[in-house]
Amino acid sequence: xxxxxxxxxxxxLATGDGRGVDAHLAAAAGAADAWHLPAQAIIVPHGDxxxxxxxxxxxxxxxxxxxxxxxxxxxxxxxHHRRLTGLGVPAGRTLAxxxxxxxxxxxxxxxxxxxxxxxxxxxxxxxxxxxxAAQLPFLQRVLGPVALVxxxxxxxxxxxxxxxxxxxxxxxxxxxxxxSSDLSHGLDDGSARRLDTLTSGLIETLRxxxxxxxxxxxxxxxxxxxxxxxxxxxxxTALDLRTSADFDGRRERVVGFGAFAxxxxxxxxxxxxxxARLQEAVHAALDATVRTGRPPPVTPEDWPRPLRAxxxxxxxxxxxxxxxxxxxxxxxxxxLVVDVVENAHKAATCDPRFPPLTADELPRVEATxxxxxxxxxxxxASETELLGLVEPGRDGLILADGPRHGxxxxxxxxxxxxxxxxxxxxxxxxxxxxxxxxxxxxVWRFSAETF
Numbered sequence: 001x002x003x004x005x006x007x008x009x010x011x012x013l014a015t016g017d018g019r020g021v022d023a024h025l026a027a028a029a030g031a032a033d034a035w036h037l038p039a040q041a042i043i044v045p046h047g048d049x050x051x052x053x054x055x056x057x058x059x060x061x062x063x064x065x066x067x068x069x070x071x072x073x074x075x076x077x078x079x080h081h082r083r084l085t086g087l088g089v090p091a092g093r094t095l096a097x098x099x100x101x102x103x104x105x106x107x108x109x110x111x112x113x114x115x116x117x118x119x120x121x122x123x124x125x126x127x128x129x130x131x132x133a134a135q136l137p138f139l140q141r142v143l144g145p146v147a148l149v150x151x152x153x154x155x156x157x158x159x160x161x162x163x164x165x166x167x168x169x170x171x172x173x174x175x176x177x178x179x180s181s182d183l184s185h186g187l188d189d190g191s192a193r194r195l196d197t198l199t200s201g202l203i204e205t206l207r208x209x210x211x212x213x214x215x216x217x218x219x220x221x222x223x224x225x226x227x228x229x230x231x232x233x234x235x236x237t238a239l240d241l242r243t244s245a246d247f248d249g250r251r252e253r254v255v256g257f258g259a260f261a262x263x264x265x266x267x268x269x270x271x272x273x274x275x276a277r278l279q280e281a282v283h284a285a286l287d288a289t290v291r292t293g294r295p296p297p298v299t300p301e302d303w304p305r306p307l308r309a310x311x312x313x314x315x316x317x318x319x320x321x322x323x324x325x326x327x328x329x330x331x332x333x334x335x336l337v338v339d340v341v342e343n344a345h346k347a348a349t350c351d352p353r354f355p356p357l358t359a360d361e362l363p364r365v366e367a368t369x370x371x372x373x374x375x376x377x378x379x380x381a382s383e384t385e386l387l388g389l390v391e392p393g394r395d396g397l398i399l400a401d402g403p404r405h406g407x408x409x410x411x412x413x414x415x416x417x418x419x420x421x422x423x424x425x426x427x428x429x430x431x432x433x434x435x436x437x438x439x440x441x442x443v444w445r446f447s448a449e450t451f
Contacts (some may be wrong), residue, residue: 021099021137024057038267039063040169040234041177041225043203043260046077046134051247052182052257053134058240059259060138063176067144070176072105074149074168075139076161076221077131077180084154086117087164095148097136105147108168112151115167117160121152131180131218139178146176153221158208161224162231179225181218183256189245196256200238203260204310205332206230206374225262233447235265235373237309265373266394266447274307275369275451278340282315282367285344290359295345300335311336314370314409314448315343319361325351330375330398330407340369369451370409372396375444383437387419390445398444399426406430410448 042063044056079088089112095102112118132150139146149168153161169175183199184192199215202208208226211219229236240259245251270278281298288296300308313336314328325347329339344367348357357365375398380386390397396410406429408422416422424434 021053021057021141024053025061025138025141027054028057028061038066039176039261039263040232041179041229041262043179043181043222043225043258043262044135044138045182045255045257045259046131046180047182047255047257048130048134049182049244049255051242051244052255054247055240055242055257055259056134056138059261060142062239062261063142066176067142070143070146070174072108072147072149072169072175073139073143073178074151074165074175075132075135075178075180076151076153076165076218076225077129077135078218078221079152079154080130080217081128082154084119084121084152084156086119086154086156086160087112087115088121088152088154089113089118090150091120095132095136095150097133097140099137099140102136102140102146102148105149108149111167112149112164115160115164117156118164135178135180143176153218153224156220156224158220158223158227161221162227165224165228166231177225177228177262179218179221181216181222183216183258184214184243185217185255186253187256189243189251189254192243192254192256196241196243196258199256200241200258200260201310203258204236204238206234206236229262230374230376233265233373233376234262235268236260236262237306239305241305265449268371268373268449270306270371270449270451274304277304277307278337278369279367279451281337281341282344282369285341286317286348286357286362286365286367289345289348290357290362293349295341298338298341300338303335303337307337308335310334311339312372313339313343314372315340315347316368316370316409317344317347317357318366318368319364324357324361324365325354327351328370328372328407330372332374336371370411370448371450372409373447375446378443378445380443383423386443387423390419390423392417392419392422394447395445396448397423397426398446399423399430399432399441400443401430401432401436401438401441404431406432409450411450 042059044059045052183196206226208223243254245254285295310332312329312332317325327346393413398407406426408426
């Protein structure tokens with residue numbers, strides 16, 4: 001309960017000494033060993049169905065390196081016990097849990113109350129709310145002492161949630177956003193897994209506008225976080241995706257659970273073991289292409305969960321230090337490993353600037369993988385305005401005008417560091433004159449992890 005001396009909540013997850021939470025974190029540690037994320041936000045389940053805490057622990061275990069670096073947590077979940085219009089903001093100053101009291105960031109909560117669409121909640125509305133309660137012992141165990149900004153999302157649009165996040169969390173370090181939400185409810189296991197896979201793809205591609213209530217109880221809070229993620233250029237990765245049937249074996253009516261991490265896309269970095277797996281997949285694809293003319297089949301389920309994230313990628317081939325092919329996708333439609341294998345095959349066979357790669361060349365080829373973030377539109381009325389917005393070294397650009405379009409990866413800045421020349425070369429790649437600009441010209445920016 002959110003009161004100065006309220007009863008403890010979250011007791012279904014933690015005993016007084018935290019052994020319940022510790023057990024979940026220990027069990028998740030193996031899966032999270034490769035992940036020590038500088039995440040800006042996570043999405044985790046909260047239900048009391050079997051498995052919710054185990055899946056949530058996957059994300060929390062990956063945050064172990066943030067202890068002492070995060071001083072505040074903004075926690076948003078759906079309201080289960082009362083119908084709310086907009087966002088509910090607690091009125092108290094502390095929150096009691098089995099692991100001790102948590103202070104509320106009263107100044108931020110009061111500032112949120114000034115937003116249209118927010119309202120103060122009484123203790124009864126906040127008491128025992130599972131969307132809040134389930135996360136508190138994890139936060140205390142993983143992050144240590146932090147100030148809390150707990151919010152309940154009722155009938156709140158993503159714009160209101162995004163505005164509240166911008167006010168409460170800003171875009172700097174030191175604040176973690178936690179979105180508390182289960183996924184599908186009440187479906188049979190097969191139907192739930194299919195729907196949850198679709199939901200996961202929408203979350204990973206920041207498509208919060210396409211989420212519906214059947215996909216996630218906290219879809220409004222998730223939608224607002226994903227809208228904020230587009231603004232901040234975040235990259236979302238599903239770390240775990242299971243159903244309650246994985247824990248109790250009951251497949252008639254299940255609850256879906258997903259754990260997701262959102263990182264700064266420009267600095268996001270796959271762990272070295274996963275990078276090595278992707279490089280192995282690329283070289284296997286090139287070998288199969290040279291021998292058979294086809295890429296090898298890929299079964300995504302055989303690969304680690306982060307390599308199944310829905311991504312757009314480019315594969316660049318160099319022969320003795322010179323470009324030998326570069327093909328990619330600017331729209332995320334495939335799992336990461338599938339997209340990389342397909343683009344490796346196409347870079348070796350379909351780049352119109354080069355003949356197909358040969359067996360003699362294969363031992364001398366070096367492959368570079370670029371994982372693109374979700375492209376963001378850059379509204380601008382002129383080339384001068386565009387040049388004032390571009391961030392050299394960070395921004396990849398997609399320029400389109402009618403049917404013509406061109407894309408430059410961020411690494412092109414190494415060859416063309418001047419923004420005006422960068423844009424001129426991009427226009428030429430799109431098949432447009434160097435001086436061209438029209439009211440149909442549209443530009444998107446993205447960042448990329450390249451290795």
